[in-house]
Amino acid sequence: MNRKQSQRLSWRDNTPVSDKFDDIYFSIEDGLAESEYVFLNSSLIIEKVHQNKFDSFVIAETGFGTGLNFLLTASKWLQHSSEQSTLQYISVEKFPLSHSDLHKALEQWPEFKELSHAILEQYPLPQAGFHSIKIQQNRIELLLMFGDAAQSYSRLNAKVDAWYLDGFAPSKNPDMWSPELFREIARLSKPGTTFSTFTSAGIVKRGLKDVGFDVRKQKGFGRKREMLVGTFVENQASKTIDKPWFELPASKKPEEVTIIGGGLSGCSTARALADRGVKVRLIEQENQLATGGSGNPQGALYAKLPVKQTTQGELHLSGFLYSVNMLKLIDPEESFWSQCGVMQLATSDKELARQNNLIEQETYPQELVSHKSAEELSEIANTAVNFDGLFFPSAGWVSPRALCKHFVDHPNISVLQQQVEELSFAEGYWQLATQSGETLSASHVVICNAEMANQFNQTDHLPLKTIRGQVSITEPKPTNSQLNSVVCGDGYISPAQNQQYCFGATYDLQGKERNVTQDDHQSNLEKLSKVLPDIHADLASEPNELQGRTAFRCSTPDYMPIVGPAPVQDQFIETFAQLSKDRKWRFENAETEHHPNLYVNTGHGSKGLITCPISAELLASMICDEPLPLPKDVIDAINPARFIIKKLIKQTI
Incomplete structure (x- = not known):
């Protein structure tokens, strides 16, 4: 997904219309009633809630659109379920609405004002991948996947209880209603999983039958004559597992x-x-x-993005976006973090070329990252910055402890x-x-x-390894300008917290010294002098006043974390x-x-x-x-x- 893939809308009598597919997002007559009839009622969601036979219930959807199906289902779930149960709602959207368009669309449903606000507060940037959103004290979890439906669901690990097969009509958007998507729907289903959809098109009926669903027709909503519902029976397709060594144990x-x-x-x-x-x-x-390693006073909260998306880059970006949303929810007053922005400086010709290439590729939305000149960055940081670089406005710093x-x-x-x-x-x-x-x-x-x-x-x-790192800590001098943003070059420095600057850090693959050393203080000061000359001049005037902390980062040969079940x-x-x-x-x-x-x-x-x-x-x-x-x-x-x-x-x- 790139910047060109956000959905463009027109409006007809307060109803959003996709310019790309020339189709409406919900019924002009009564979109809410249509959603309730086609999806909530036809899938017997409330009846299943009342059975109270589960801790959680999983609904998956093709086509998030304006989020109307989600809001209706979440609202009914909160009314009818116990406080101990959770709703896991999974949806996919290849052409996500912009935040402003979504806000305008959701204004049509004032009855969902609280839920709408929660979604808008965490609504992802238009960035391909998986985005987790939690609302109502974690009773409802929305996993929103931006990307192609079949491809996104092929990357999902879940067992679905009910499917909402929404999205634009097969006649308008035939690419979505593909055999590949139907196979993924079957893979993620279990005996008894239900589906419902507004369409009765033959391509959908045949596609679902071919992968193991018992498909039935019933009366459609309003003037629509028929729609499809059904239940998963079994999948006759081969169950050959790719990379079986990564299969997870049952839990x-x-x-x-x-x-x-x-x-x-x-x-x-x-x-x-x-x-x-x-x-x-x-x-x-x-x-x-x-x-x-988690004990430093401050740590930079941002992801160094690759020019072309990689698995490591996807983990880091997903984690960054998740952490930012989480911190905004748990600490809105910013008592132990600050969303002050992070600048990643191009301190070499090679890094400058890489950053220029990253911006030219338009892989990432401008709301996430943009290029800034040294002059622009100096104004943001409130002190002289020596290099051009990238600026991440939603990033910042966190106190890990x-x-x-x-x-x-x-x-x-x-x-x-x-x-x-x-x-x-x-x-x-x-x-x-x-x-x-x-x-x-x-x-x-x-x-x-x-x-x-x-x-x-x-x-x-x-195969774990340790990497020694030392940060330097000191008070800002009265003559020093107040740093307003995290600055990352060969090292990093954060705005002062509790009247202390924390900067560094060394990166020593061989070091075993646990004490703070003056050599490492000097190394940190040299990194600072390269990017922030004025702040360096003040802090270096009395180097003996520097305090510090040494810790050992735990890393791996491929620099990816180790997360999952322990193999024999x-x-x-x-x-x-x-x-x-x-x-x-x-x-x-x-x-x-x-x-x-x-x-x-x-x-x-x-x-x-x-x-x-x-x-x-x-x-x-x-x-x-x-x-x-x-x-x-x-x-x-x-x-x-x-x-x-x-x-x-x-x-x-």
Whole structure:
């Protein structure tokens, strides 16, 4: 998706009309009544709610449009469901409305004012990919996918209870109603999954029958003679699994989970589970949270975007957008973060060429990133800036330790100071041997203790590495201008928090020194002098006043985090040994073995502010058997089993 793919609208009597497809978004006569009849009532949603046989209910839709179906369903859900149940609503839109057009469209439905406001507050930028939105204290979760319907659903991991097959009519938009889409609908369905759609076109009827749906006609809405409804029976198509080593184990929402590690990874995972009603015991060996890589006073909140989209770039951008939305909701007063913007300076000719190429490609919306001259950036920053660069207006800085404290402030979370030395599994429970000699018992365990995550027998194959970093901390001088934006060059500096500047940081792959050093202070000052000469002049005048902090980032060989179920290494090697001879070998009926209810969330490096919260959501969704908030190829790229598979292919194991 690029900037040209946002939907362009015309308006007929307050009804939005797509210029591209020359079709209306909802009935001119009564769009709300049509939506209720065709989708909510025909899918028997309220009847299923009253059965109260589920913790969550999953509805998937083709064509988000103005969001009318979602708003109606969410409103009815809140009226009829229990407070313990959640609605998981998944929708796709190839040509998303602009924020202003969506706002105008939703003004037609004042009865949904509160829900509309919640959606508009978190409505994504027109950027391809998966976007998670949570409203009503997490009782309703909207996963909004921007992109082609068939392609987007092919990347989804979920089990759907009911389908709303909406979108423009097959005669207007035949490309959407494709055999590829019908196959994905079947893949994501289970016996008993229902569908309803306003159309009775033969291409839709035949397409759904061919993939295993029992299809029926019923009276359409208003003057429309017929519409289609049906139920999924079975899928006769082959169930050959691509990359079976990344298949996830079955799971069922637990009552409690124990987490090892109290940094950003562990605290965000604890909160994601607690918000789902799961009791969490968070174990941290130090006497306070976020003492390692998550303990710096401030961290830059932004994503360095690739010119051409990559799996890593998609994870970082999805995580960044998710973190920004989350922070706006949990801390609207900006008490421990600031959406002050981030500038990424082009400090070399190579970086300048890369940034120019990025802007020319128009891969990212202008609301996300734009090019600025040094003069423009100087005005934004309120101090002299030496280079042109990119500006991210929705980015900023966060206090990681304060964010961790917020995460664990929940009645479902208890924090225990203890050091876990060994894990063993017996009779359906994990036994956690601690340094004090006490043994703790847990049904589910998530390992989040950074570079120590591979200290256990079950995870000792994970290739974790540490990268030493030192930040410098000092008070602004009275003569110094107040910095108004985060500035990133070879290092970074944030606007002062609590009358202190935090800047740096060093990036030492070999360093083991845990003390703060003057050499690293000097290195940080040199980086600062290159980009912000006036601020550097003030801060460098008395270098002996600099304080600092040293920590070790936990990273991986591919610089992607490790998030997911813990594989049994020996079994993986035995099952997929043929990869060492033929990397394209197709494994039929291959079954993977994972350590029961054992998960890992580590290796976030210096990107924890944008990867930890979205990874926590991913992991909580896995554990609680919910639709996963990231595309399958991104999930595969951070799967803990990937290193075993890579070694088999390279014949190094």
